[in-house]
Amino acid sequence: MSFARDSKEEVTRIKVDTQCCLKAELGAYIFINGSMNLGKKIYLELNSENAAVARRMFSLLKEVFEVEAQIVVRQKTRLKKNKVYNLRIEGREKILKILQSIGLIKEGIEGLMLNENINQEVIENECCKRSFLRGAYLASGSMTDPDLSYHLEIITEYKSKGRDLVRIMDFFDLKPGLMEKKNGYIVYIKGSEEISTFLNVIGAHKALLDFENVRVLKGMRNKINRLVNCETANLQKTVVASLRQVENIDIIDRAIGISNLPPDLKEIAIKRVNYPEKTLKELGEELNPPLGKSGVNHRIRKLERMAKKIKKEI
Template sequence: MSFSRKVKDELVKKDFTVTGKEYKITSVDNEQSYIRKYLRDKFLEAGSVTDPNKDYHLEFICQNQDDVGKIMAGLQSFGLHPKTTERGKHPIVYLKDASEISDVLNIVGAHSALMDFENVRILKEVSENVNRRVNFETANINRTVRASIRQTEDIRLIQEKLGFKNLEPGLREIAEARLRNPGASLEELAAGLESPIGKSGANHRMRKLARLAAELRSKTAEE
């Protein structure tokens, strides 16, 4: 059974039926109940909502622009932001924002379907957050590995061509620390020095080593 069918079956069980009646608002107090009833009937008549496991999309297929105007106005009265398009000869009023689709299900009285929709939405958001976190951590690890490989290559070149004894103490310390800990992050290297420094200080030293390695490579190429 489609998600739209579940919503409509729930509404029908609550004795909400399509009447085709023109709703005329006669008082401010009754305005929302009339609008809810109108939107409920229009959804039963020609509405649909996509299974939230696949996508977020709720729409009303309209017969004419008068329908479009009334449905748009009804949804907007609840603070929603519907959009319009056309499919074949029929204008369509639709929403794609998950929170606004939840609001519509609540407005028309499909509370059981609303709970199902929100459960799927929460699980999807949790899964997306976990994936974003994993991707972020993976990117950080990859950056650390690439930086470590590049720094290690520079340091070994300096060790071979110049020797650590010719480096100033701070550069020698960070260079030796990198060779001892090729997989460590810059923060870890900085914190593990005999006199711990900040990440910016460690980065400054690594940049000086990189410039020195570049100079050594340039000299080698000229020889």
């Protein structure tokens, strides 16, 4: 299972009825993925390696602009089996109408110019901001399987476009970052909570549930690991203390002999040497009659003082 692919295919099935949102989603796709050919033949091209995504854009173009794109399927490279679906729109008038409508073209001194920023009108409503992010994710988004790490990103060619995306993500409190890469800029989200919110914002509810399941499982695993680590640390503390006690007993044994100790100290000294891994409480249970932790501690301290005295005399 690939989270990126599944989440994309899920959102391509979302029904959108409002014109403003249809335009915002398609606009985002063209904004990030669209390329223009201004040669002898003018055309606008959108591409995707995902058939469901290409289908979605094809029907958005038809629904919003009554434009029927040509579809060309080609093999990515001879080695790779991936197919790339190209949607091509030809005709100057058609293209201008689309680009103007989603604010990707503006009047410049020398005529019409491509706009490298999002037209704010297109994303004025919150519903459209969501749709825009959905379109951007479909255009060039991906996410790492949450089992591995928490990372979601959208690649853009230009920094200005990356900044625009960051601004929209900020609106939803997604704490995005922007970073330069060799093939452009990536806008990324690292926090698990924020990725969860992003999936919710773009309407990928099934992906959101799957993501949350992994997150909960991971959280539980971390908790267990923490407990294990904690127990190991406690065990180490016991062992270190115990080794020191055994050392003290050894000093006493060499100086005066364990058998010459008073009975209560002799008993605990022998038990300590025989059971170095036991805690004071467990050691007390070995005594006859059993003794509580503080009682054991009291005797151990006595041995400690005795060993200290001997060390001083030596």
